[in-house]
Amino acid sequence: MVVKERIRIGGRSARIQEAVHRAVRQLSAETDRDQLTVPQIAAEAGVTPSTIYRRWGDLASLLADVAVERLxxxxxxxxxxxxxxxxxxxxxxxxxxxxxxxxxxxxxxxxxxxxxxxxxxxxxxxxxxxxxxxxxxxxxxxxxxxxxxxxxxxxxxxxxxxxxxxxxxxxxxxxxxxxxxxxxxxxx
Amino acid sequence: MVVKERIRIGGRSARIQEAVHRAVRQLSAETDRDQLTVPQIAAEAGVTPSTIYRRWGDLASLLADVAVERLxxxxxxxxxxxxxxxxxxxxxxxxxxxxxxxxxxxxxxxxxxxxxxxxxxxxxxxxxxxxxxxxxxxxxxxxxxxxxxxxxxxxxxxxxxxxxxxxxxxxxxxxxxxxxxxxxxxxx
DNA sequence: GCTATTAACGCAAAGTATTTGCTTTAAGGG
DNA sequence: CCCTTAAAGCAAATACTTTGCGTTAATAGC
Structure with missing residues (x-):
């Protein structure tokens, strides 16, 4: 699934994207990447899992999105x-x-x-x-x-x-x- | 997860491996690969999902194993x-x-x-x-x-x-x- | 061959993850 | 400042994954 080209780019949306990206970076530094889960990332970022599923679709797309930013x-x-x-x-x-x-x-x-x-x-x-x-x-x-x-x-x-x-x-x-x-x- | 180097290679084990591989090939020809699931493959192959999880670990490893055989x-x-x-x-x-x-x-x-x-x-x-x-x-x-x-x-x-x-x-x-x-x- | 051993499977229950409908919040436009 | 609506939250329903235990059948030893 593609990360949607968002129409709304400021404020809350941006804060949540940043929080989720930070959570992925944080957790993938601490734990093995094959036991990284969406609910775990959501908890670390302080958002609800459905937000991640709706926005990124699945874990693979989220990880890819974060990886592109790091590269x-x-x-x-x-x-x-x-x-x-x-x-x-x-x-x-x-x-x-x-x-x-x-x-x-x-x-x-x-x-x-x-x-x-x-x-x-x-x-x-x-x-x-x-x-x-x-x-x-x-x-x-x-x-x-x-x-x-x-x-x-x-x-x-x-x-x-x-x-x-x-x-x-x-x-x-x-x-x-x-x-x-x-x-x-x-x-x- | 790695596909285990099995100690038992004949008979039932081999039949199940073949049935599961066949099911993956069959289903990935019919349906989009991002809506391919382990339970679905298990049903098509006539095995129980836990057999697939125990033997291949997860969907990604199973798909990789099948892909290597096809290549x-x-x-x-x-x-x-x-x-x-x-x-x-x-x-x-x-x-x-x-x-x-x-x-x-x-x-x-x-x-x-x-x-x-x-x-x-x-x-x-x-x-x-x-x-x-x-x-x-x-x-x-x-x-x-x-x-x-x-x-x-x-x-x-x-x-x-x-x-x-x-x-x-x-x-x-x-x-x-x-x-x-x-x-x-x-x-x- | 026959039996003993044990790897691998099946089943079912428990534990997680994912999807979905509805409500609430807050961006961005008028 | 208000209206519209995209995006988030929440919670229930669904689906997937893991696990313990009993059963089947592949192999080794006799």
Missing amino acids: RPIADPEDTGATASDVRTFIEQYVEEMTSPIGRALMRDVVSPLEQSYSGKCDVFTRQHLSTIAERAEARGETPFDIDEVIDHVMAPIVYHLLFGNRELTLAYCHSLLGRVQSLSRPD | RPIADPEDTGATASDVRTFIEQYVEEMTSPIGRALMRDVVSPLEQSYSGKCDVFTRQHLSTIAERAEARGETPFDIDEVIDHVMAPIVYHLLFGNRELTLAYCHSLLGRVQSLSRPD
Whole structure:
């Protein structure tokens, strides 16, 4: 189920959304995520369970909604002075964050609902970050790289191994992925 | 929860597993998957719900278990006479299968449980298929390609776009991914 | 084969979670 | 400031999940 695009965005509605999100973050830090329940979250947030069911539909959608908010970038990617190191730093931080148990759980939460809108937003976040880095590159007079190429050949393998296991995401591996991006390593 | 490695594998146990799997396939063809319930599956399979809960733990694990079985290869990849076209045909069939609503649902089912064992098995299936193709290549005297490279730079982008949306998986796009695999397109 | 052992199933009761109809509250517009 | 109505609360009804215990049948030992 989709989180409704609300017509009312202020006041009580916003307070309750914030309280519920906070409750999910709080409880998922304390307890195992597979024994997280809607009534438990409702109690922690001080709302009635039916409010959560009516607004988010089910636990999976609520968790996905919270996960998207946690993955939403709070700042622009670090400016290291050069495009290649900007991208490398961004990727290293992404891997650092997502290989943790919390990161892996967020990834699953975002990808699990039938609705693709949650995972779609995360893809947009990544593209926005890469756009920022690409704009900086252009401002510096460097050749801008191809965002789709970084998504397909750096991000995608990382996400694949996060979800499907069977390979460790070492720093060296990430660097080898970056090395294959032609528009970064071989500017022409 | 993990599906237990059962000590008893024959007779009644096997019949019930088959009946439950069949019921899931049957019902998920008829009804929307987000209104599929354990009691409903139990009724269709002619077992009691507690059998399903004790054996699979929850609906997500059962769906993942069924999805893995449906994704398990039933035959070796087609032998087209040349390595490049073997891989291309395999990828085209994979995309054909997974872009359908059923395929997308299977992908999500496999990836959703906290347990990585389900998605891990799917990665193994892919590697086995690619191994078969690589062995054939060697038998023909062709240069064998790097399986990890195909996983990372062809499969991973495809899976990424399946899960995160925002890009259509056209045939031309798949071919462009294959074109980037050095050990396939530029044998040296 | 036959029996003993015990994993796995069935049943039913107890415990939770989810849905739903109706009432109340408070945003946002006039 | 009042009206309209989206969204929340409440509580009863329904549905799902867990659990204890008796029963069935798969396997091991003889």
